[in-house]
Amino acid sequence: MSARTSLLVASLVLGAALAISPACAERLIVSVSNHRVTVTPNYSGEELVLFGSVEKDVQTPAGRNNYDLVVTVSGPRADMVTRRKERKFGIWINTDSRQFLKVPTYLALFSNRPFDAIASPEVQRRQQLGLNNVLLTQRVGPDFADVVPNDPFRSAFVRLRTQHGLYREEQSAVTFLTPTLFRTGIPLPGEVPIGTYDVEIKLFADGALVTRTETAFEIVKVGFEQFIANAAHNNGFAYGLVTAFMALMTGWMASIVFRKD
Numbered sequence: 001m002s003a004r005t006s007l008l009v010a011s012l013v014l015g016a017a018l019a020i021s022p023a024c025a026e027r028l029i030v031s032v033s034n035h036r037v038t039v040t041p042n043y044s045g046e047e048l049v050l051f052g053s054v055e056k057d058v059q060t061p062a063g064r065n066n067y068d069l070v071v072t073v074s075g076p077r078a079d080m081v082t083r084r085k086e087r088k089f090g091i092w093i094n095t096d097s098r099q100f101l102k103v104p105t106y107l108a109l110f111s112n113r114p115f116d117a118i119a120s121p122e123v124q125r126r127q128q129l130g131l132n133n134v135l136l137t138q139r140v141g142p143d144f145a146d147v148v149p150n151d152p153f154r155s156a157f158v159r160l161r162t163q164h165g166l167y168r169e170e171q172s173a174v175t176f177l178t179p180t181l182f183r184t185g186i187p188l189p190g191e192v193p194i195g196t197y198d199v200e201i202k203l204f205a206d207g208a209l210v211t212r213t214e215t216a217f218e219i220v221k222v223g224f225e226q227f228i229a230n231a232a233h234n235n236g237f238a239y240g241l242v243t244a245f246m247a248l249m250t251g252w253m254a255s256i257v258f259r260k261d
Contacts (some may be wrong), residue, residue, distance in 0.1 A: 017128050025059035028052055028213040030201055037188065045190045048217065054180040054203060065179040068111065068118040068204040070129055073186055075106030075166075075219075076195030082157040098153035099139040105193040106132065110173035110184045119207045126211060127202060131158055131169045141227045165189035194219050 030052030037046060054067060069183045080103060111118060129204040130132045132149035136157070140147065147154055161167035166189065174184040186199075197219065202212045 007166060011026075025057055025061070026203060026211050027055050027057075028201055028203055028211060029055055030199075030213055030215055032186070032199065032215060032217050035217045037217065039192075039194065040222060043190060045192070046188045047188040048188065049111070049183060050186055050199065050201075050215075051181075051183040053182070053200065054245045054248075056180070064205060064207060065175070067210075069174045069176075069182055069184075070115075070118065070127075070173060070202045070204070071110040071186075072128070072200045072202075073108040073110075073197055074104040074200075075193050075197050076104075077102040078193075079103075079107050080105075080157070082153050082155075082160070085154070100157060101137045101139060101144065104137050105195075106188075106197065107161070108135075108168045108186065109170075110186075111171050112174035112176060112182070114171045117155070118204050119209075121260070123207065123209070131167060147170055147214065164191060166192070188219070192219060194221055 030050060033049040033051075034046075037048070050071060080100045082098050082100065108132060111129070115124050118124075119127070119129065124130060125133050135146045136154060137144055137146055138153070149155070158167055165187070169189070174182055176182045195218070197217050199215045199217070200212060201214070203210045
């Protein structure tokens with residue numbers, strides 16, 4: 001086949017794909033109430049508000065207002081380990097572990113109604129709707145992969161993160177104030193990790209993804225906590241010496257105060 005013929009065939013295939021692809025007839029306009037959350041020594045948590053609207057154009061089917069919305073908030077990624085403990089000889093010891101690679105330290109999924117009512121199971125898996133469908137890459141022996149949702153280590157990992165408020169799934173958290181205007185809250189617990197948080201908003205109609213958009217916000221430390229964090233990160237050796245010296249001084253002072261004469 002000549003180069004000219006190959007180019008012609010490629011052009012025809014691309015044209016056919018574009019012809020059958022649905023044109024985007026809506027777009028999302030979104031924002032969050034605060035794009036920079038500051039963590040101080042007395043920080044105990046906060047709730048941001050995500051709000052937005054669905055903008056239609058001339059290609060939007062007439063009378064289409066049955067929208068569904070799924071919001072996914074993911075925090076900074078990190079490697080984490082889940083360990084299995086067993087009781088042996090009267091004590092609890094770690095017997096096995098599983099490493100999770102570059103997974104979100106914070107993960108929240110919000111929707112206006114149950115995921116099963118929004119899309120088919122296949123679409124839910126493809127679009128990662130729900131904690132059971134979010135990819136959590138693990139080191140399984142020499143391989144790197146996700147596993148089935150009921151895997152003991154995966155279930156334990158999600159359960160522990162959920163107990164601390166760092167993983168959550170709420171299927172009635174998005175409210176449509178009008179057919180096209182919506183809002184939802186993003187709760188941030190007191191132990192929320194520092195870093196940049198990505199927010200992905202997906203719009204569905206009749207079980208299919210219509211469009212999506214993204215925004216972000218940042219969580220930063222300020223004041224004395226930020227000074228300590230910077231010192232530990234930039235001058236680790238000096239920070240360690242000062243910490244050890246303070247521990248020794250504290251112990252020495254305690255021995256004097258509580259000394260029995």
